[in-house]
Amino acid sequence: MYDRVKISTGLLVVVLLVLIPFFYNNDASKAAPELTMPTNAKACVLPRAEMRAKHMQLLNTWRDEVVRKGDSRPVLVDGKEYPKSLQLNCMECHTSKVNFCDKCHNYSSVRPYCWDCHLAPVE
Amino acid sequence: MKYAFPLAAVVALILIALIAVQIPGMQYLFGVIIPYLAVAVFVGGFIYRLCYWGKSPVPFNIPTTCGQEFSLPWIKQDKLECPSTRLQVVARMFLEIVLFRSLWRNTKATMYEGPKLTYESSKWLWLFGIVFHYSFLIIVLRHLRLFLEPVPSCVALVEILDSLLQVGAPLMYITDATILLSLIMLLLRRLWNPYVRYISLANDYFPLFLILAIVGTGILMRYFxxxxxxxxxIKQLAIGLATLHPTIVGPISSLFYVHLFLVCTLLVYFPFSKLMHMGGVFLSPTRNLANDSRMHRHINPWNPPIKPHSYASYEDEFREDMIAQGIPVEQGGPQEAGAK
Structure with missing residues (x-):
């Protein structure tokens, strides 16, 4: 092979870059986030799977409705009224940001900007 | 119609994954076995292609030159366009890879009545090409958040910058918009421009459709x-793959498996296609050679060895024939023999 040293060096760099995930992780990386679920309520405003997948879209819609359109009427789910509010609704049951929100958000490197305006509970 | 077959192939790939993952147990095939195979083929194929190119001799010194070569001291050399030293070659290669300088030179020829031929600069290919490549790079780096735990801060920083506009939730990524736009423009360019359309082949359209489908499924999964x-x-699956203990916890949307299957297809296709320009750009003799053929002799590696042949050995080889033909020789000639 011509230019053996140069080509091998380049190849080694590429292969190592591609294989970074195989070296970087360790046994601690395999732990899945464990959430502290609320004890004072059985149901959320949407079924569990939907909340898991779409809570950010719901919160974003609520934010737009309340802050931008001035529509702060509560949502009615199964005959119960829920205010469209992070602090007055969500955080009533999910009292801990550290043990609930942050668990998955840190795991999947998501940084929602809720807390730019909202006050996070003191923990 | 050269775009019809690649389009059908990508649609077929989507349907294969979409239908197959409905069958119980097939998630393991599409989530674990195919990704491992794809990474192995990608890495193996990449090494194979580069070694194959590395073994290919470069018989001539063939850099493409686009400026004044190194000459007399009072003639100014164009060091980037006609490099004569290794440092200049490195600078030229670096700018080619980082800024796509050769595409910046793209021109468009138009024939007017007269007939009158005009050339004008056409930067669209450069623009959409560079937007596409950098968007793709950032998207690949962003995806490392799913493969690395804890997520390194450099990966997080890329993500923060990409979602800097803070549009919607989940936050819109700028690169999602730019890659989609640039891919569509690169595709339209192939279909629209009659000259480019004429030279476009199925293997030009296939990667465009494939990457469009990957981007499309990704965008659907994130926003819609x-x-x-x-x-x-998904992250547990990715980490499991990386730590060689793959597990599939709970049901994952079939859209994810389609996305993953298309990425695997891209990985397998990559080393054996035009996409290998990722590695090939470094090995292009028209780019990585210095235009120094007047300073250093470029040896063609397949030239046979030429042994020196002195007059003394020439005479040793042909002495008898030379004597027979009456040609004077320096040693062992008839005069010498007669004198004794």
Whole structure:
């Protein structure tokens, strides 16, 4: 092979870059986030799977409705009224940001900007 | 119609994954076995192609020159366009790879009545090409958040910058818009421009359609069809793959498996296609050679060895024939023999 040293060096760099995930992780990386679920309520405003997948879209819609359109009427789910509010609704049951929100958000490197305006509970 | 077959192939790939993952147990095939195979083929194929190119001799010194070569001291050399030293070659290669300088030179020829031929600069290919490549790079770096735990801060920084506009939730990524736009423009360019359309082949359209489908499924999963797109389960699968203990926890949307299958297809296709320009750009003799053929002799590696042949050995080889023909020789000639 011509230019053996140069080509091998380049190849080694590429292969190592591609294989970074195989070296970087360790046994601690395999732990899945464990959430502290609320004890004072059985149901959320949407079924569990939907909340898991779409809570950010719901919160974003609520934010737009309340802050931008001035529509702060509560949502009615199964005959119960829920205010469209992070602090007055969500955080009533999910009292801990550290043990609930942050668990998955840190795991999947998501940084929602809720807390730019909202006050996070003191923990 | 050269775009019809690649389009059908990508649609078929989508349907294969979409239908197959409905069968119980097939998630393991599409989530674990195919990704491992794809990474192995990608890495193996990449090494194979580069070694194959490395073994190919470069018989001539053939850099493409686009400026004044190194000459007399009072003639100014164009060091980037006609490099004569290794440092200048490195600078030229670096700018080619980082800024796509050769595409910046693209021109468009138009024939007017007269007939009158005009050339004008056409930067669209450069623009959409560079937007596409950098968007793709950032998207690949962003995806490392799913493969690395804890997520390194450099990966997080890329993500923060990409979602800097803070549009919607989940936050819109700028690169999602730019890659989609640039891919569509690169595709339209092939279909629209009659000259480019004429030289476009199925293997030009296939990667465009494939990457468009990958981008499309990714965008659908993030912003529109979020049901069962469980990032925690997906990350556990990705980490499991990377730590060689793959597990599939809970149901994951079939859209995810389509996305993954298309990425695997891209990985397998990559080393054996034009996409190998990723590695090939470094090995292009028209780019990585210095235009120094007047300073250093470029040896053609397949030239046979030429042994020196002195007059003394020439005479040793042909002495008898030379004597027979009456040609004077320096040693062992008839005069010498007669004198004794």
């Amino acid at each position: 069809i979020r049901s069962n797109v469980d990032i925690e389960a």
